[in-house]
Amino acid sequence: MKTTYIKLSLASALLLGIYSCKKGEATISDAEYKSYTEADSAAAIVSDSVSSAATMKIKDKQFIKTADINMEVKDVYDATISIEKSVQELGGFVTKSNLQSNVVSEDTYNTSDETAMLIKKYKTENTMQVRVPTERLGELLTLINDKKLFLNSRIINAEDVTSGIQYAKLEAKRIEKTGENISQLKANKDKVKMGDENMSEGNLQQLANMDIADNLKYSTVDIYINEPKLRIAEIAITNTKSIDNKYKSNFLYDVKNAFVEGFYLIQRILIGVVAIWPISLIIIIAIYVIRKKKLFRKTNQI
Structure with missing residues (x-):
């Protein structure tokens, strides 16, 4: 699973924390940090078929967890419905589901003067992205694993962001002090400009902190599933050649x-x-x- 988006969000939070902003701007609070730790500690241990990276719980550590799965299933449509249902039951949601059939060949065979049979050979696949509460990630991976015929690849990432969160807290204190210093400056155009810039930077920091908090709470799972063999569809159609000859x-x-x-x-x-x-x-x-x-x-x- 590529973690570019997550890394960019974390980098934004850290870089924006360098700037000053008004007192009281949102950061990842001690209460939020504690709630994530308690949620991880309370999570049930899942079966051995799931990587320890998905269920890893270390005291005083916080991880942003993601997964990328590529596997073959018996029936893509049935597997898609089952996975989507499991995600909802675990308190998650589906952000993308691109189900499509790729036609390999298509032939028409006349069966009578009026009718014909269209034979399509195709393979069905689906590219999905789901998000599930981090403490339920192991359960979801177990449920997905039960649907496989063959596992092509599975990548699970657990990115340690504890130091980044602690650094953001230290920066929040510095920002608060800087905001107090700005408020004591003499009122002029420069003060107004600095206050406006600080407010804008504070809003960006708040958005970045919300992204970090969201990625800590919900894990992102990218899923690609397909069928190992071709499927055949038999579709009854009109014999167009007979119609053409009739009016030729x-x-x-x-x-x-x-x-x-x-x-x-x-x-x-x-x-x-x-x-x-x-x-x-x-x-x-x-x-x-x-x-x-x-x-x-x-x-x-x-």
Whole structure:
């Protein structure tokens, strides 16, 4: 599972903590930290089929957990419904489910003059992304594992963010002190500008802290499932070739059209001849002159 988004969110929280902001801006509080620790400690231990990274619980440590699963199942649709149902029962939610069938081949076979059979060979796959409470991640992975025919890969990440959270708390104290110092400055344009910038930076920090808290509370699981063999779909359709042959030729209609088209052809020829009358006149005159000359020569020879 790629943790780019999570790492960026954490980096944003740490970097934004460097700046000053008004007193009381949101950070990951001691109460929130304690609640996450208690939730992890209270989580039940799942079966040995799940990696320890998914159920790891260490005192005074906090982990952002993610997973990436690629496996083959007997029926993609049934597995999708089952996984989505399990996620909801565990208190999670589905953020993406892209179920599609990739057609490998498609052939049509005529079975009678009216009907035919369309045969499609295809493979079904689904790319999913779900989020589940972190303390229930191990349970979800166990349920998903039960659906597999063959596991291509499974990646589980547990990123230790404890030091980052503690650093954010230290920065919160510094920010509070800086905010007090700003409030004691003499009122002028610079103070207004600094206050506005601090408020904007504080809002960004609050958003980053919310992302960190959300990623601690919910684990993200990317799932790719497909079927190992091709499926075949038999679809009854109309025999289009028979329909085409039925209306391909109509003798009386075609004869009528041929007669009319022949009449129009004669008209076009006559119009063409009339259109080139100067050329026709020149040719006639040339023929007449040539014949006259030949006749005059024969007369002289006699």
